[in-house]
Amino acid sequence: MTAEDEARMLVRLLWRDPDQTPATAGRRGPKPRVSVDEVVTSAIGLADAEGLGAVSMRALAARLGLGPMSLYTYVPTRDVLLALMVDQVAAETPVPAAGPVLESLDAMARVLRNEYLAHPWLLEVSQWRQVLGPHRLQRYESQLQIIESVSMSDLTRDHVIGALSAFVIGNAHESVGARTAADSGLTDEDWWAVVGPALTSVMPPDRFPLSGRVGTAVGEHYRAPRDPDNGFDFGLARLLDGLRSTLGERRSRTDVNED
Amino acid sequence: MTAEDEARMLVRLLWRDPDQTPATAGRRGPKPRVSVDEVVTSAIGLADAEGLGAVSMRALAARLGLGPMSLYTYVPTRDVLLALMVDQVAAETPVPAAGPVLESLDAMARVLRNEYLAHPWLLEVSQWRQVLGPHRLQRYESQLQIIESVSMSDLTRDHVIGALSAFVIGNAHESVGARTAADSGLTDEDWWAVVGPALTSVMPPDRFPLSGRVGTAVGEHYRAPRDPDNGFDFGLARLLDGLRSTLGERRSRTDVNED
DNA sequence: CAAGATCAGCGTACACCGTACGTAGTAGTG
C-alpha cells in the first residue's frame, strides 16, 4: 500500500465513491458480511466507550464478528479508518445557520465544543494530511453561510471561522484534559489524595504566590488551574466581541457601559 | 506499578525530589550511567527529530547506550516520561512579563505558539492527569504576573489566560495539521496531484459553492481551507480586542475608526 | 578487614499491536 494509493482510497472512501462497489450483484468471491458504514460506526462506538487506544483492528474486527484481517477488505489502513471516523462524526450534528450572525456563531461554537466533549478522541486523531470528507466540508459550507450576508473579503471569512474553531479546539483540549474520571480507575478524590500531599511536600511554598492565590480562587489548588467550562463562556464572549467590528456590528451594551 | 505509585513518582520526578537521589554517594549497586535530565532531554531530541511515535523505550535506550529495560530505572512508565518532556520543554523559553499588558499578552501568545510549532508532539501528548511541574507552573505564574496590575477577580484572571491559551493551542493544532511536508515522503505537490483529481472526480461540483469560492480565495481549493499562519494574527488581534474592556483599556484606534 | 545483606541496573519473555502475504473458496464467464 503506497502513500499515493492510500490517499486515493481515502478520498474514494470518504465520498463513498460508487466505483468502489459497482453493484451489489456482479461481484466475484464471497459476499461482504458488513459494510464500510458499519465498520466506521462500530469503530466510533468503540472509541466513545473505551477510548481511541481500544480501537485496534483486532478488537474492532472481533466486535463485528470478523477475523482480524477481514477489516482490511473495507479499509486499507487504520489511519484511513480514523479519517473516516472523523468525517462520520461530523454528520451527527449539523451546524445551525439561521438567525442573527453573532447568535449563530455562538451556537456554532457550542455545537463544535459539544462534539469534542462527546468524542474526545477527535483531538487525538492526527490531523495530518486531513482530506475533507463530505460532512466536514458541509460543515465548512454551513459556517460560511452564517457570515455570507456580512460584507468582508473571502480571506477574512475564512479567518473568522478559523479563529472560532481554534478557540473551540483549544478549549476542548483543556476540558478533555481536565476530565480525569474515566482514566485509570482512580476517582478524582483518590487521585488528589495521592498527588496533593506529594505536591505540597515537594513544592517550595512561596515560590508561586500568584498561582497559589488564583489557584485557590479557582478552587482546585495547583492541580487544574483552568476552569474550562466557565472559561469557555468567557472566552467565546470576548472573542465574539472582538469580532464585532469585522462583522459590521456595533459594540455590545455591556461594553458601552464600560466607557 | 499501581496508578497511585505512578502518580507519586510523577510528582517527585517532575520536581526532582531530592529524596529520589539522597546523595551521589551512599547508594547500593552500580552507579547510574545517565541522569533523568539526560533521559528527558534525549527523548525531546528524538521527538523533535522523528516524531513522538519514534520515542519508543527501546529506541531511546539505544540512543543513550543502554539496554531496553534500563530506562525504567529512571522513569517508571512511558507516560511519565512524556509528562516530564512536556514540563522540560516549558523551561526552554520563558514567558516575557514586562511591558504594557496588551503587548505582553500578545508576545506571550506568540511564544506559546512558537513552542508548539517547534515541538508539534506537545499536542499529541495526552493531557490526562496532567500534573503541573515546576516549569509549567512557573509559566502560569508569569502569565498571571502580566495581568497582576489590572483590577479583576482572580477567576477572571484565570479565564483571560485560559482564553488566550485555548486559542493558541487550537491554532497550533491546525497549523501543525496543515504542515504535510515531513509526513510520509510525499511532497505537497505530489500529494495534491493525487488527491486533487480524485476529489474533483468524486465531489459534486455545485454542492459547496461558498467553500469553493472561499477555498479558491485562500488559494488551495478544498484541501486546506484554513490559512493558520495569517489566521493567527487575525484571531489573536480580535481576541485581544475583545479582552480590552476586561483589561480596563479603551478601544483601539482602528476600532474607533469603525464607528 | 572479611563476609553477608541489600538493592540498582539489566536481559529475557509475554501479550499486544498493525499489517504483508499466501490460501481457500465463491461466483461469473466461455
Place this chain on the structure above:
DNA sequence: CACTACTACGTACGGTGTACGCTGATCTTG
C-alpha cells in the same frame, strides 16, 4: 462444466510497553 478472477480470511513478522527474575556492586556488620 471447466476455468478464471477476485473476495474474504488466517498465518506470521517485526514492532511495542513492561513484568519479573537475575547479577553483581556497595554498604553494614562482625
